[in-house]
Amino acid sequence: MFRIGIDFDNTIACYDRLFPKVATELGLIADEKYSSKNNVKQHLLTQEAGDLTWQKLQGKVYGKYMLKADIFHGFYEFLCLSKLRGVNLFIVSHKSEFGHFDEEKFSLRKQALKWLQKQEILGCDKWSITESNIFFESTRKDKIDRIKSLQCTHFIDDLPIVLTDSGFPNIQKLWFNPSARSLTEQSINEFQSWRQITNYLYNSWTDKDIVQLSQHKFPDLNVQQALIQKGQGNSKIYKLLSDRKKYILKIYPDRQRDPRPRLETESLAYQKLFSQQYPVPECIIVDNRLGWGIYSWIDGQIIEQVDRVFLKNVFDFVRRLFKDSRSNVENLSHVFSQASEACISGRELIRQIEARRKKLAVVDSNRLQTFLTEHFDPYFQPLSTKVKSKHFFEEPLPQPLQILSPADFGSHNAIKIQEKQFIFLDFEYFGWDDPVKLVSDLYWHPAMNLSQNVKNEWLDFAKNLFIDDDDFQERLDAYLPLYGLRWCLILLNEFRTDKLQHRLHAQGYSSESKGVQDIAKLQQRQLNKAKKLLTMIQEMPS
Template sequence: MRIGLDFDNTIANYDQAFPEVARILGYETKTLNKRDLKLDLLNQPDGDTAWQKVQGLVYGKYIDLASLYPGVFEFVLRALSGDNQVFIVSHKTQLGHFDESRTPLRQAATNWLINQKLVGDSDLNIKLQNVFYAETRDEKIRKIAELKLDVFIDDLEEVLTDKSFPKETRKVLFGSGTITDTEISTMHSWREVGDELFGEIDSSVILAGAKHVCPDLNCTSVQRVEGRGNSKIFRVETSDGSIALKVYPDLAVDNRLRRNAEWQALNFLQQNKMRVPKPVQTDSELNWSLIEWIDGAPADPRNQAHLDQAASFIKNLHQASRAITSGNEFGLATEACLNPSFIENQINNRLAALESVEDSALREFIDNDLSPTLLRTIESSRRLMVDNYDAILDKKYWTLSPSDFGLHNAIASPQGDLVFFDFEYFGWDDPVKLTADVCLHPGMSLDENAQQRWISEAKKLFADDSNFGLRLNALYPLYAIRWALIMLNEYRSDKIKNRLNAQSRMQSDIRGAQLKQLEKAKSMLKNADRTVL
């Protein structure tokens, strides 16, 4: 397949660059992206000239402020690891408007592509001779026709709808726009484009990617491992043994920096001699990581020795937390809850995301069961916590948390030692949330006795926090409601993509998965009426 890519706003993302260059030029703006800046400048005196000045400098002198769109590097890897050729065809003049530095725009773009390691000499690079620039749109379209491209991907509708655009070339509109033209496919992320053109990421792509991430690896085979969460996991066999390759969710769909959080966490936990997989190598552009493969059996929530090891892990993690002199080393855990309003907001956001779902069984559960329970629970929690309800928890009581901790994310070695994994959500949080999540997490399935043992251990561990028990009693029901809503993610279009990414077998019965999760949510909601202390 011969694949053509546009450059500006398709490969190169200027969202952060435009406001930054505007400020460099002395324009007062509080905007955070290109679109809002354009509107802001055009509403100012001589705004059109100001906008052109910014454009000329962004595409030339300050092009290094641009970034690759998430997933474009992975897309090129997927294309070039197969029987495909990739070309770049860009409408780009020689010089920018009002650019006193007279920076050659085409050379600046080429240098940027080389610096981003997208263009180069390796088998997984776009070749320099396959990069073309055109003075006008007409010239660009003629080049697309001349190259006999099978598909062309552009962010501009007017290019794809031009009457002279070659009919034999498939048209893909990239970005957030929509179009009614049935001859044009609209796709919102590079992974989506890759899935459409190449199908699922296969072993040849993984082998090529593993070699790219860690050139010294001698990879021999790859096996997909069916996951429970949102990332794709592959077992890669090498001459030195097995390693795990993790393909994180599409950043264009879910912008949480899971790879960064996990990589930082694994290094920190290894340094503190905690039982986690060793980090091998990571790649920010691919959004992939290579991690030590751990052989063993799943941990068992019914095994007291396993529960004891989990408690010991949290104890050691809390001690390591206390040894950190600056909290800036880590950010907040994903969906951290440092006061009850955080939990309320998360619950309300999850409810809002389900409002547009047309499903009678779901609506009946939310309207008749969950929403009334939520109102009652908030009232009760406020009454219990009184003045502390709206106060942010003092930092001295924060702890580092995996934020998805439990025996569902642990493997037992043949000797019975547990290794804990999955730290995509790692960061600072209230230990009450950590405690409640372990009890409530559906992957744990702790019986009431095991939950009480866990809570007892947590009370001892966090004994210096005099309000720990009060917060746990007051907030446990809210966490139960939050978990009930998490279980309904299969109903959300924005979440189901990640689920399908990790669990390919779900493709065949999404409706069955939804109904199963609805029943689990109903059971989870019963915990909102429990008193834990």
């Protein structure tokens, strides 16, 4: 049986947002450019008496302001699965009683316990860690001695200096390294996120795990069965069955590997749109600690081919978004932020393409690099140069001309529930964007496979709808092939380790279980799609 010890500060409790906030409140930094604990530390240490200032700030953050700290994404998932598997968990932290130079004398240990209770980590039931399993030690040696006395089989810490200490026991050492620092020590297993640690120790959630945790966390749903649904997206999907209703559970991608707030974005979009009677699922439960969203299950049929009936529903949906975006822009601009990877200027579109291209440039694959250097680049470069001469290239599109966009919109994210009625799904990227991006993404999306006649109808509809935007037609003509090229690079995501992990997570696999040959076939299939799409772009009428 595993006996897992866990460090506390910067392993369970995350201070990346809190240090800049407190430093700003105390007048130690003047603006918002310091986005993490390390940013603040590096800045203060360059100041006169900076080390003393830094120590005082630490005392404030770990003491008076401790309750405002975040929990690392994925830890609560790890905690729940550990408890489901009957694993003994211990928190062992090197933490003094009081902070350095803290004139208010807040007890750091009591504050840590209060924070653990607030986060529902400390408790008396089987889902929590009891206070008798939490230890705060005055020195690193005391911490290591405690780990030995607890007979831990594993220990998780963000500080390699602890794990590599000569007195550290010969157990499994798990280095929690979200900032991807480098280390040559071979005896340490390195992980950039809690989900990676969870998958390493427990493989994955079973259907039984999902049912048990749902019954505990959401007893009103009365979940009796969970059935995994293997989709093509980035989130893992389960169908939850109760004695009365059916629900869809989405377990979203690893936030430490992809920080986009998919759960918060999608649940908010569903709540607002459903309340206005848009054809979207109802949001039932949002659990930010777990990273779970539960929505109404929609019985229906997948859309094999886009016909005029479906196209009419698309037109109606976008027409409503246009109307609401224009008529209530002042209020809605405070509710929704920009869509994920929004492109509200030509400069941003080119930047995103170049950033994706750069990430693929380091992939060790001859077939990929041949495609990029011999086919993609020769077409992209002159197109990029040409679009930079446009008068609208530099300036962001004004807010009143933007639209609330589902971002990943089309038949691949819709269900037919009646002969002429459809429900639209997957709003993880919802937000404000240039309507040209919405139009272009639907036009090029590989899952849509639209005929040229349907594409033309879609473009004609968009040109008429956005007639109040004087530059819409010219922007569309200039950006449409570039969005196609952007999709070529998106199709090649499976060559990138981070993106491949998202896809395997959604399908219930790990890179080990999928196998090298299967991954190679998947990558070749995606490369073939990218080649085909590039040919279509090149054959567009000028």
